[in-house]
Amino acid sequence: MSDQLPACPECHEEYTYESGALLVCPMCGHEWSPEVAVETEATPAVAVIRDAVGNVLTDGDTVTVVRDLKVKGAGGVIKVGTKVTDIRLLEDAVDGHDIDARVPGFGNMQLKSSVVKKAT
Ligand SMILES: [Zn+2]
Structure with missing residues (x-):
């Protein structure tokens, strides 16, 4: 199945066939270049993590918490x-907690990117 052709990007039907250098969907007539898809796949799959307002976060960023967060166990x-300075992004987010950071007064913990905003 490794040479299975991609589904049509227009109508998502899977009857794609090759026609010369192009891929063709017989269902809606869409024609496209398979190289576009290959290029997309070749791009390293870096998970983009965004803050509460859509800024892309990167390792080492400083963020501010946008709402009060109860800390389980710590009672605070x-x-x-x-x-929160010098955040580290987690590739394998557990339960949506995709940022590892040292929070003043609480120590190291995981935060959700949806509750922080990149500091500018
Ligand atoms: Zn189609």
């Missing part, structure tokens, strides 16, 4: 506006 609350 990370206050909105808390600045």
Whole structure:
């Protein structure tokens, strides 16, 4: 199945066939170049992690917490506006917690990117 042709990007039917250098969908007549798809696949699959407002986060960024966060077990609350420096992005997010960071007063913990905003 390794040479299975991709589904039509227009109508998503899977009756794609090759016609010369192009791929053709007989269902909607869409023709496209398979090289586009290959290039996309060749790009390293870096998971883009965005903050609460859509900024792309990168390792080492400083972020601020955008809402109070109850900390399980610690009995405390990370206050909105808390600045967290030098974050590390986690590739294998557990339960949506995709940032590893040292939070002042709480130590190392995982945060969700949806509750932080990149500091500018
Ligand atoms: Zn199609």
